[in-house]
Amino acid sequence: MxxxxxxxxxxxxxxxxxxxxxxxxxxxxxxxxxxxxxxxxxxxxxxxxxxxxxxxxxxxxAAKPFKEALVADGIPYTAFAVDDVHAEHARLTGLGVTFTQDPVVMGPVTVAVLDDTCGNLIQLVAM
The missing domain is CATH 3.10.180.10 (2,3-Dihydroxybiphenyl 1,2-Dioxygenase, domain 1)
Incomplete structure (x- = not known):
């Protein structure tokens, strides 16, 4: 599977x-x-x-209240892997993307959270 x-x-x-x-x-x-x-x-x-x-x-x-609750609590709906969170953050910021969390190093991972303009927060993650 x-x-x-x-x-x-x-x-x-x-x-x-x-x-x-x-x-x-x-x-x-x-x-x-x-x-x-x-x-x-x-x-x-x-x-x-x-x-x-x-x-x-x-x-x-049920979808909109669920999404609104996640956003209100700052919880990403899903995560996408990237090679370099800092570089992707800079690229996307240059394109006008809003981040609710700038890149943060958390032990072995670096994460950032963006607003997808469609009602979701999306986390970017690099190992």
Whole structure:
């Protein structure tokens, strides 16, 4: 068994697709119309056949309160691995990304937390 897909709940799929591709640098993989919403996945350019991130609509009534509670408590929804958190922080800050936590060294890892503009905090992690 392996992880093939994971999701992030987004408040606007089109905005999320732009942010996750144009800003974060993921590649679009699937974009399938599904009535009111779409099945959109993106992948890392470093692993285009690897795990897909589904940009899942947060239309379920439980989704928005869940996301709001996480953000209010400063808890990231998920984490992405990067080679150098400081370099990625500088690159993304230059692109206008808002960070709720600048890079912090925590023992063997360095982390930072960004706002994905779609209702989530996302942690960047380097081992």
């Amino acid at each position: 392996k992880i093939a897909m994971t999701s992030v709940l987004v408040d606007d799929q089109e905005k999320a697709l732009r942010f996750y591709t144009d800003v974060l640098g993921f590649l679009p993989k699937n974009d399938v119309p599904m009535g009111e919403h779409r099945w959109i996945t993106v992948v890392s350019p470093q692993a285009p056949d690897g795990v897909e991130l589904v940009l899942e609509p947060d239309a379920h009534p």
